[in-house]
Amino acid sequence: MIIFILNSAIHLKAIFFLPVLISYYLHAQYVSGEEVIKSMYDQYKNQWYQNVSFEQYAYFYENDSVTKTEIWQEAYVATGMLGIRFNGFDSKNGMLFRNDSVYIFADGNLKNSGQKIHDLLLLGFDVYNQFPEVTVEKLKQSGFDLTKVYEIKTDSMDIIVVGAEPGDLNTNQFWIEKKRMLFLRMIKNSQKGKQEVFFNDYEKLDGGWIEKEVLFYLDDKLYMKEKYFNISTKTVLNSNLFIHTNFIKSKW
Known part of the structure; x- marks a missing residue:
């Protein structure tokens, strides 16, 4: 069996074959x-903030070692708008999410675009800023079974798991901290394999919260870590920044 333990940093650990009573x-x-x-x-x-900007260190991993580090600039506006610039605005590289679509830019040119529901944006931000039925419909479209719900009791918090049965760590699912109703973890299957994401190190931000660390795993191997800094809800952001024809020229 697997016993789940969460430490104060909200970082999940899996311990195998221990019949302990720490978590049930x-x-x-x-x-x-x-x-x-x-x-x-x-x-x-x-209450939740309507916009936020921040910078982040992006650490890329191979075989548990950092192989590359970048600094990204990000901006969010409710609902569903997220801009990411890679390694500064002068690089003219980045990604734009808007209206369940994604646009990818390289060297100032639009290289690719398509439909995409951004699950992390939906569960970490938009869920607090849009009517529940909107979020529910998008989660269903994204492949989560909302009929399956259970809870986990740990020594530090209670967790709600949506999308899977107890003990199943392979089916699409998301984990919510029950007290603060904050997104903690997502497991999502794709053509690349089993993707797993953790939101860690939450801090208060205006009427809501923001995670300061995000961990990304593919088939149980860490491949990326994000660490946020210069977090602000005071930056002037408007929806014109998130029009794809404007995006690569925009700064915040």
Whole structure:
């Protein structure tokens, strides 16, 4: 069996074959993922910040070693708009997410675009800023089974898991801290393999929270870590920044 332990940094560890009582499954208070999403929205209704900008260190890993480090600039505007510039605005490289679409830029040119629901943006930010039924519909489109819900009790927090049965760490699912109703973890299957993301090190930000560390795994191997800094909700951001024909010329 697998026993789940979460430390104070909200970093999950899996310990195999230990029959300890540190963590156990509970009957869920919530009967559906729809109820969980509504609770997340209700807890911060009309309080969560509408925009935020920050910089981040992006560490790229191979075989548990850092092979490359970059500094990225990011900006979010509710709902569903996220701009990322790689290694400064002068590089003219980046990604833009808007209206469930993604645009990829290289050397100032649009290289690729397509439809994409940004699951992390949806569960970490938009869920607090849009009606629950909008979030629910997008999660269903993205492949999460909202009929499956259970809870985990640990020595530090209670966790709600949506999308899978207890003990299943392969099916698409997301984990929510029950007290603050904050997104902790996502498991999502793709053509590349099993992708797993952790949001760690939350701090208060205006009427909401923001994670300061994000870990990315592919088939249980760490391939990227993000560390946020210069976080601000005071930067003037408007939707014109997120029009793809304007994006590569935009700064914030």
